[in-house]
Amino acid sequence: MIKTVSATATRNLLARSSIKAVSAKNFTPAILSTPSFSNTGGISVKYYSTRSTVIQLLNNIGSKREVEQYLKYFTSVSQQQFAVIKVGGAIITQQLPELASCLAFLYHVGLYPIVLHGTGPQINEILENEGIEPDYIDGIRITDGKTMSVVRKCFLEQNLKLVTALEKMGVHARPITGGVFQANYLDKEKYHLVGDISGVNKAPIEASIQAGALPILTSLAETPSGQILNVNADVAAGEIARVFEPLKIVYLNEKGGIINGNTGEKVSVINLDEEYEDLLKESWVKYGTKLKIKEIRELLMHLPRSSSVAIIDVDDLQKELFTDSGAGTLIRRGYKLLKRDSLDEFTQPDLLRTALQRDEKIAAGVISVASYLKSLESVKFTAYGDEPLEVLAVVQQDESGVAKLDKFLASKTGWLNNVTDNIFSAIKKDYTSLQWSVKEDDPYTSWHFAKAEGSYSKNGEILFWYGIDDTATVSKLIGAFNKSTLHGNTSAQSSQKRSYSTMRRVTPQNVFNSGFSKQFKRGLATVSGNPNPPLKKGTNTKKARVALVGARGFTGQNLISMIDKHPYLELSHVSSRELQGQKLKGYNKKEIFYSNLQIEDIKNLEANDEVDVWVMALPNGVCKPFVQAIESTPSSGKSKIIDLSADFRFDTTGEWVYGLPELNDRTNISNARKISNPGCYATAAQIAIAPLVPYISSTPSIFGVSGYSGAGTKPSPKNDVNFLKNNLIPYSLTGHIHEREISSKLGLPVAFMPHVAQWFQGITHTINIPLAEPMTSRDIRNMYQDRYQGEQLITVSGEAPLVKDISGKHGVVVGEFNVSAKQDRVVVVATIDNLLKGASTQCLQNINLVMKYDEYAGIPDDLIIRG
Structure with a gap:
């Protein structure tokens, strides 16, 4: 069986190597040094030793045969035509050691991929920290001058980070941050500094490779006058591929490939000439998946037939390149398949004869080609093959009732290009059960095991089958197989395995319209009762369909769990770029698979009235194109939109309603179409301050501390458990977006100082509120109890609430009300679960x-904190 080793495991393998020069932790220049040259111009013995060592390590990933044939294949073209590898910005941040290890392997066997990287996540993070909200139109980043300065800075930093990591591994790498792409403005008025590539300058790349250095590119382009323009990294990688026509085009993908939405398994190979039209008809091929397949096909149609695109995980790069089984999804043009039921249908008999000569018995002279062809005239058979017959399969009926794969003959090219997988897939579509046998020493035995659901070996041969459930039929097959083997001892192994996919390898202040803003004015401290009480019980009992866009995060998962138990809501779509194709867990009403909804998909769903409520659980700056897509649909207007980001919390058009039910007029929320869900910090702070707004003399100060789930799932010091241990991290101490949100909604300035602590979920606020007139702690507490009377998700306590008590609860607790001796300020403590009432629970309130x-x-009910 083929052994698979990740980049991390390979580094460990190096550490265990008996070669003394190998580092105990990682690649080092001592063993994986750059190719050096002797004074006479020849490559030194040291380089050959290094290359030999790496090839030995590659043999632990695949067989020696596989490694040798692929090395020969990859070195059959000029060095710059080996591969173009597109690296996402998130991979540099999250998987830099693994990426550098993979590239080091290639470099030390003399392969020079052209590496081009993006930097989208890093750009968004810097913009958010600087208070700039990213803006997109149709998924394209609007790049003004200020944004471009951030884009350029990020590209230079990430490029240097990757180059430095490679140099530390003994890899000579050259940063190429400009001078490659020429471009015109894509639409200067609409997108500003975004480019449309008009040409590619090969010289810097070729010079780098000729100097023995890996070229590491950014996707920055220049106009003829020298203006720097921003270009999408995927687009830039495609343009590089068109110019260099590489054997391999690799897109590093967190999921490691395209996932079959029906089976949940990774699609191993897609041969476009044969499968494209049928593939697009598959129910799971939609949205982003369909767009990606179409774009890749357009690219490959202009490249040599030998070129291919691989979508893989970083750790699987060597396995994809150097083994027959591969790792991710391989997409290539391939050839259309032939299916013949008689010899007369073969229009090129010479190709048929050549294919049959690969058979062991025919090659040994036991039987002639003519004799075998003659035997086919008296039996019912179906032959499968590609156009050049690099692979030929012949299936015959058998006395057992189970069809038999009589011949499966593949050339090295057929195996190398995985035509074998495509042929077998075609057979499996036609035959629900099948048997076949091969020699135990067949070099592709592992491939056959992967295709089979059961096996039995005897006397150097192996019987394989799939699609047979009853033991009687299996026994009958084994009995017939035993009769065909005349010598030796028997060793049986029957293993029923899972079914494989038919293609195995084969993304001025907006003041409340609220009761309190109308009634709580100075001098009205005697006003009692809740001016904005909960509405009467709902009148609607009809089912509603919810589409959750951005379902991967903690908030999305909590919302999914609540919708699963909701009496009227059901999920229709869950969208996550990272989880596309995987089955949704924690939802039991029906089976749902993650999709990756794109702009056109949103429009289609809205036009077809397939969604009642859209929930946008996306990062800041990403939601606007999706909302515009919904609103641009002619029939749009029936569905509701809930946005969990900050994109529309400061809307001044009146189209969006701020969805904090306890403070905003519930009737306004109920009659709205578009609702902006408040932030977690902001919800707790507003509830803790709002009753005192008429009595505040100056700026309240809010000391907020959140669990690390508030930092999201993207790795950073703010969600690094080890870094947070016995630690408290202050951040964005002035100008935080929630400071702006709290101030604008309350109608007065506040000072907000957020921190991250070592617990997972839950927020605590300690808020100092200056008072314009003397009050007692009892007076203030009574005011809060009156204000929030009847609110099921708000508790008013005389004591300071603890964050451990709010974790996992669906409300807000406000307490302490500690008044200073001069009665000129009060300290209020509030707690909230940032993932629940701070996000998903509040969203569900708004949907309801x-x-x-x-x-x-x-x-x-068991988690509601009641007052």
Whole structure:
């Protein structure tokens, strides 16, 4: 069987090597040095020793035969035509050691991929920290001058980071941050500094490779006058591929390939000439998957037939390049398949004869080609092959009732290009059960095991089968197989395995319209009761379909769990670029698979009235194109939109309603179409301050501390458990977006100082509120109890609430009300679960209100904190 070793495991393998020069932890220049040259111009013995060592390590990934044939294949063209590898910015941040290890392997066997990287996540992070909200149109980043300065800075930093990591591994790498792409403005008025590539300058890349250095490119382009323009990295990689026509084009992908939405398995190979039209008809091929396949096909149609695109995980790069089984999804043009039921249908008999000569018995002279062809005239058979017959398969009926794969003959090219997988897939579509046998010493035995659901070996031969469930039929097959083997001892092994996919390898202040803003004015401290009480029980009992866009994060997962138990809501779509194709876990109403909804997909769903409520659980700056897509649909208007990001919290058009039910007029929320869900810090702070707004003399200060789940799933010091241990991290101490949100909604300035602590979920606020007139702690507490009377998700306590008590609860607790001796300030403490009432629970409240359900429907009673 083929052994698979990840980049991390390979580094460990190096550490265990008996070669003294190998580092105990990682690649080092001592063993993986750059190719050196002797004074006479020849490559030194040291380089050959290094290359030999790496090839030995590659043999632990695949067989010696595989490694040798692929090395020969890859070195059959000029060095710059080996591969173009597109690296996402997130991979440099999250998997830099693995990426550098993979590239070092290639470099030390004399292969020079052209590496081009993006930097999208890093750009968004810097822009957010600087208070700039990223803006997109149709998924294209609007790049103004300020944004371009950030883009250029990020590209230079990430490029240097990758080059430095490679140099530390003994790899000579050259940063190429400009001078490659020429471009015109894509649409200067619309996108500003975004480029449309008009030409590629090969010289810097070729010079780098000729100097023995890996070229590491950014996707920055220049106009003829020298203006720097931003270009999408995927687009730039495609343009590089068109110019160099490489054997391999590799897109490093967190999921490691394209996932079959029906089976949940990774699609191993897609041969476009044969499968493209049928593939696009598959129910799971839609949205981003369909767009990606179409774009790749357009690229490959202009490249040599030998070129291919591989979508893989970083750790699987060597396995994809140097083994027959590969690792991710290989997409190539391939050839259309032939299917013949008689010899007369073969229009090129010479090709048929050549293919049959690969058979062991025919090659040994036991039987002639003519004799075998003659035997086919008296039996019912179906032959399969590609156009040049690099692979030929013949299936015959058998006395057992199970069809028999009589011949499966493949050339080295057929195996190398995985035509074998495509042929077998065609057979499996036609035959629900099949048997066949091969010699135990067949070099592709592991491939056959992967295709079979059971096997039995005797006397140097192996019987394989699939699609047979009853033991009687299996026994009958084995009995017939035993009769065909005349010598030796028997060793049986029957293993029923899972079914394989038919293609195995084969993304001025907006003041409340609220009761309190109308009634709480100075001098009205005697006003009692809740001016914005919960509405009467909902009147709607009809089912509603929810599409969750951005379902990967913690908030999305919590919302999914609540919708699963909601009496009227059901999920229709869950979208996540990282989880596309995987089955949704934690949802039991029906089977749902993650998709990757794109702009056109959103339009189609809206036009077909397939969604009642859109929930946008996307990062800041990403939501706008999706909302525009919904609103641009002619029939748009029925569905509701809930945005969990900050994109529309400061809307001044009046189209968006701020969805904080306890403070905003619930009737306004109920009648709205578009709702902006408040932030977690902001929700707790507003609830803790709002009753005192008429009595505040100056700026309240808010000391906020959140668990690390508030930092999201993207790795950073703010969610690094080891870094947070016995630690407290202050960040964005002035100008945080929630400071702006709290200030604009309350109508007064606040000072907000956020921190991250070592617990997972839950927020605590300690808020100092200056008072314009003397008050007692009892007076203030009574005011809060009156204000939040009847609110099921708000508790008013005389004591300071603890964050450990709010974790996992669906409300807000406000307490302490500690007044200073001069009665000129009060300290209020508030706690909230940032993932629940701070996000998903509040979202569900808003969905319930706009759909006219009971406001608290679907919110677990056992977790509600009641006042």
